[in-house]
Amino acid sequence: MSNTAGRLYVVATPIGNRDDITLRAIEVLRSVDGILAEDTRHSRRLLDHLGIHRPMTALHEHNEVGLVQRVIARLEAGESLALISDAGTPLISDPGFPLVRACREQGIAVVPVPGASALIVALSVSGLPTDRFRFEGFLPRRQQARLAQLQALRRDTATLVFYESSHRIVETLRDLVEVFGAQRPAVLARELTKLHETLRSAPLAEVLDWVEADENQRKGEFVVLLAGAGEGGDAGATDVDDVLRILLEELPLKQAAGLAARITGAKKNSLYRRALELAEG
Ligand code: SAM
Numbered sequence: 001m002s003n004t005a006g007r008l009y010v011v012a013t014p015i016g017n018r019d020d021i022t023l024r025a026i027e028v029l030r031s032v033d034g035i036l037a038e039d040t041r042h043s044r045r046l047l048d049h050l051g052i053h054r055p056m057t058a059l060h061e062h063n064e065v066g067l068v069q070r071v072i073a074r075l076e077a078g079e080s081l082a083l084i085s086d087a088g089t090p091l092i093s094d095p096g097f098p099l100v101r102a103c104r105e106q107g108i109a110v111v112p113v114p115g116a117s118a119l120i121v122a123l124s125v126s127g128l129p130t131d132r133f134r135f136e137g138f139l140p141r142r143q144q145a146r147l148a149q150l151q152a153l154r155r156d157t158a159t160l161v162f163y164e165s166s167h168r169i170v171e172t173l174r175d176l177v178e179v180f181g182a183q184r185p186a187v188l189a190r191e192l193t194k195l196h197e198t199l200r201s202a203p204l205a206e207v208l209d210w211v212e213a214d215e216n217q218r219k220g221e222f223v224v225l226l227a228g229a230g231e232g233g234d235a236g237a238t239d240v241d242d243v244l245r246i247l248l249e250e251l252p253l254k255q256a257a258g259l260a261a262r263i264t265g266a267k268k269n270s271l272y273r274r275a276l277e278l279a280e281g
Helices: 023-031 040-050 064-076 097-105 118-126 143-151 169-180 204-213 238-250 253-264 268-280
Strands: 008-011 034-037 056-058 081-084 110-113 133-138 159-165 185-190 198-203 221-226
Touching (some): 008 023, 023 081, 023 110, 064 081, 118 185, 118 198, 159 169, 169 204, 169 221, 198 204, 238 268
Parallel strands (some): 034 056
16 A cells, blocks of 8 residues: 555445435545445435535445455555445445455555444434344345344344335234244334334334234335343243243242343343242232
């Protein structure tokens, strides 16, 4: 790398509301030599709206690996470039990873210009615990692979965050109910920052019923969030209740809750509360 190498700016753009672009993003997009965009036609609309007219290059999932060396050469020759995607933060379920990794490996400056990301936007208004969360992005298309991935998350105590499109939202919710149980607390965040922004908090089966019953609720873009196992007084899933019931037949409450926590990975405090409810009920 020469001393005059340019920089790669990783620039977040809005996830819906155009006003959610930052002042710094506008300044950077205006000043770079070129913009690498996932879909140049889509991004041109935003850039035209901002009065920005810089040369654009398409960088998407089908060409991004092949483009890495050419982009690196431009950066090494001193050009500064901005990477944007269709919405939100590049690389978050979006192209850019091979390029950013190559730049970092070759000592080329990669500069973040932060802004919206649907997962953080959804999490921040979900009312679910935000201290620990697990972002799973899009689930696999094939149902068998999807169910296998979900099974592996069943006992995870962190809040779970998924991306989904209108095409598969019903199928995905059905699979979530199958794996996590009807009662797992869920939040469906649809069309965030847009005209039809909708947030629905309810047990999973109710969210599914609601989406199945109303075609309008199947339109747009979705973030699906689930409470972690043992969160929100749901005792995670029915199987946690089963474990507690069996242990309560043989053991005092505190011991049963402690053992159930070790078996299921759920939090001891919430299991203790749940054990109390079960013992009383
Ligand atoms: N890079 C983006 C980000 O930082 O959020 C995500 C890109 S990914 C290809 C697109 C997915 O993000 C959508 O299918 C949806 O799951 C989620 N998403 C993006 N915008 C959204 C919005 N306004 N409301 C709800 N979900 C959204």
